[in-house]
Amino acid sequence: MPLPPCTIVGGVKSGACPAESDQVSGSAAGRFVFGGNVIVTTNPTDPLCSTWDKDTDIWSPSPCFARVSTASVVGCATIDLQDGKRFRELPCAQALYRNPQGLGSLFTARRPNGSTGYDGRVACGDTPDFNTFIYGGPFTKTETIWSSRAASALPCEVSFTGPRRPDGLYGPTWVKLRVEIGVAQTGGNSSAGSSASAELYVPIDGDLRDYVDVDVTATATMQNADWDNGKLSAIYRATLSNRGGGTVDNVELAVQFPPQLRLESISDTRCIPGTTASSRGGSVQCPGLSLGSGSFSTIEFAVRVVNATDLDSLQNGQLSEQQTDLRSVQFQVRAANDIDTSNNEAIALLDLPFRGGSYAATVSAMDVLTPYFNYETDIRSGGCNQYKDDIFNRLEAIRAAHPEVFANLSYGGITSGQYSAGGLAAGHVGVVVYPKGTNYRQTGIIINGTPFPSPLNLVSMIGASDRIIPLNFATSVDGLYLRTKASDFPGAPPGRPQEEATGGGDATYGFEGRYAYNSAEFGGASAAPAPAPAAVSCPFAPDAVMVTTESPVEVILTNSRGQRVVTGNGLIVTQELDGGINSLGFRHMDGSYGWTLGLPLDTYNVQLRGTGTGPYRLTLTTFAADGTRSDVVTSGSTTPGQIDQYTLTAPAVVTPPPPTPTTPDEPTASKGGGSFDVLSLASMLGLLALRLGRRSSRRRRFADIGERKGTGR
Known part of the structure; x- marks a missing residue:
């Protein structure tokens, strides 16, 4: 020094x-x-x-x-x-x-x-x-x-x-x-x-008096990158050193693995994997290590990479949602009375040799699915993940019957970052398809469905380009699945999209990891993948209401029982409702976020908290018994910290307010309490006619209708 x-x-x-x-x-x-x-x-x-x-x-x-x-x-x-x-x-x-x-x-x-x-x-x-x-x-x-x-x-x-x-x-x-x-x-x-x-x-040279100073350094080396067969293996090495005087006993190394890796073996038998380290992610403890003065010891951890894209995004800081603060594999050494803890942690980053690719190349590669998958469904469900499960199960069936279709394709369940299959939170989910060996955030196409109309001004391909329907549609309306660039998938950046959580175990549902056909290659794992998470009960029109925002505001919703839903910086930060919700978050050019929130039928106090200065727009939506939606759009302006309040009253529990003079084709929302009027009958009938017209064509096969563009999800 x-x-x-x-x-x-x-x-x-x-x-x-x-x-x-x-x-x-x-x-x-x-x-x-x-x-x-x-x-x-x-x-x-x-x-x-x-x-x-x-x-x-x-x-x-x-x-x-x-x-x-x-x-x-x-x-x-x-x-x-x-x-x-x-x-x-x-x-x-x-x-x-x-x-x-x-x-x-x-x-x-x-x-x-x-x-x-x-x-x-x-x-x-x-x-x-x-x-x-x-x-x-x-x-x-x-x-x-x-x-x-x-x-x-x-x-x-x-x-x-x-x-x-x-x-x-x-x-x-x-x-x-x-x-x-x-x-x-x-x-x-x-x-x-x-x-x-x-x-x-x-x-002057000499020996340090009795004191302890241990440190750790780490490296990561790719051992095998067999993208075609989904076999990606690597070695992580931790080197422990004793910089102090005398022998140090009872040194402990703690290792934390992200869920994109599956631990295969450890070179030191003193290391003990945690309860989840035998499958994917998890921790390892290596206790009872001894280091002589000036000596070092290296321990190797062999892993299998089960999601290279998310691992890459984690390493470069793009992925943080539903994760810890890890940036790949984290090593931490501990010893009693260590006088310098600044050298006790290390992070090892793996160099991933991705293949090149593009969105256009993926569109071409997905042509092989055309004879087997028509991108249509008969499901009309409020289950938050039933559309994603249906897509995935159909791809699994195609793989089993026609493995040649997936000679160059990988796929897996995907989420926008708000979804939790085992809890009450909910968001947008789908299945990403991409050429093997590529980074699906750059090359992937997501096949997705949503029960609620989407406000997102993004292009989704479902049919012929000469059949453009400008309505923001939902799969629950016309039965058509959407195809979207992975980079355009809804959710808060920089964490979108990422692999769907599976509730533990080493089932991977696609990606570079474990499919049904290769499960035996994961030593120590069960013969069959862990079951998919059960569908979460989520609201579904007409037994639902919807709140849509645009501009620099966050949303604070409170139902009649005082339970809240709160957004923050592109995330659902609070979800206290008894059931799930449907949520689609999208980022504006100025960095603020807009939301579409599908909620269980109830009356809600809606608070908009300003995060910047400028105009905002709020759309409150209810549904008639036949599914016809009624929108009330309110525009306003806000400043940081400003709170504007509105009331969204479900039709099933509405108490008609005293009549107020309004323009028939310009319904208003109540600010600071009250209710709102519905769309005019003519508008409702026109919207319903448009939807019925779309339903009549939903049975066409994808191969027949080619490409169709529309806005939203």
């Missing part, structure tokens, strides 16, 4: 602040070791003195140096690793040895390489006699003249003569030395000159 720099705050110095002088400095090469020495050199700024006339007090030159003192040890300095890396100075005996008592002198100084001065002296430094001789010595003896002998007085050999190698270092340690000269100048009236000194630090 380097010397800490000298800082001055409020007149108080901290760090390494040696004495300095404009007239002298010191230098040294190397470091002190037991029984060794260091050459310390005094470096005067002024030239050496040639003559001095004591009668006239004229020095030549002036100023000049007229004396060199012996380099001396004034103490030691250390970075105390046991005291928060505090830099402090203390006597060398205390800084170097566990038992500093009765050690005697630790350093000696003499002329380098056993040399002597003109008078046979071995002592460093020299003092001339300018008071007697004008030249500092008798001019009749050349070797006594100061200008002849001054240079040999500047270097000094300082030896470390302690009784043994230092055994009590608190951390990185330096010996502090002082060099000094006498400076003479005309008018100074002195043959000795005034003193000028400087200090320097020289490092």
Whole structure:
């Protein structure tokens, strides 16, 4: 570790602040070791003195140096690793040895390489006699003249003569030395000159006193990338090191794996996988490890990659929803009394060799599905994941009967980030299809369905491009599944889309992992994949209401029992309703979010909390018994923190409000309470006619109708 720099705050110095002088400095090469020495050199700024006339007090030159003192040890300095890396100075005996008592002198100084001065002296430094001789010595003896002998007085050999190698270092340690000269100048009236000194630090080797400092580093290496057969394997290596003194026992390594990886084996039998590490994700504990002073130990973890796309997104920071703060595999080492925990964690990132691809190439590759899958359904359900399950099961059946169709395709359940198959939260789900070996966030097409009309202004392909229906449709209305670019799938970036949660186990439902046909390759796993999560009960028109927002507002909904649904930054942050909800979040260009929320039939207090300054739009929707929707659209403006309140009253529990004058084709919402009027009968009939017209064509096969574009989901 380097010397800490000298800082001055409020007149108080901290760090390494040696004495300095404009007239002298010191230098040294190397470091002190037991029984060794260091050459310390005094470096005067002024030239050496040639003559001095004591009668006239004229020095030549002036100023000049007229004396060199012996380099001396004034103490030691250390970075105390046991005291928060505090830099402090203390006597060398205390800084170097566990038992500093009765050690005697630790350093000696003499002329380098056993040399002597003109008078046979071995002592460093020299003092001339300018008071007697004008030249500092008798001019009749050349070797006594100061200008002849001054240079040999500047270097000094300082030896470390302690009784043994230092055994009590608190951390990185330096010996502090002082060099000094006498400076003479005309008018100074002195043959000795005034003193000028400087200090320097020289490092010293030794053993740290009893303290613990362990660290960990990690690497990841791809072992096999067989994209065609879904076999991706890698090795993660953790290297533990002991930087402290003495052997450290009971070292523990904790490893956390993200769900995109399945642990296969560990090189050290002391490591114990957690309850979920035998399938996908989870943790591993490696207790009882021992490390000698200066030693290291490496442990290898063999894994199978079951979702390379999400692993890549996790590593580059794009995926965070429904995840921890991991950025791949995290290693953490622990030891009692470890004095430096800044080196106790490491993250290993795996380089994934994806194949190239594009959305257009995926469209072409999916042509092989045309004879077997017509992108239509008879399901009219409120189950949040029944559309996704239907799509997936049909693809599984096609794979079983015609495996050649999937020679170049992978698929798997996908979510927008709000969906929870085992809980009450809900969002948008589907099945992503993409060429094997590609990053499905860049190349994937999602086959998806939704029970509710979507507000998203995105293009979904379901049929011929010459049949454009501008209505924001829902699968529950016309039975047509939508095809959407994975990058356009609804949900809050940067976490969209990601693999559908499966409730544990190592069933993967597609991707680069475990299908029914390759389950035996996952050693230790059950022969069959874990069952798909049960369908979550979610609202379905007409027994539902809907809230749609656009612009910089968050939504706070409260039903008649005080249960809330709250959005925040593109996520459902609170969902307290007894059943599930349908939720589609979409991001505006300015970074704010809009929402479509399908809710169980009830009366709701709707609060809009401003997240920015600007206009917003709120659409409150109810459904008649025949499924016809009635929209009330309200526009307003907001500022950060502003709260606007509205009331959404379900038709089944509505109490008609007193009539208020309104324009028939411009229904209004009540702000701060009350109810709202419904669309005009003409508008309702027109909407119903459009939907009935769409239903009449839903039986056409995808192969017959080609491509069709529309807005929304």
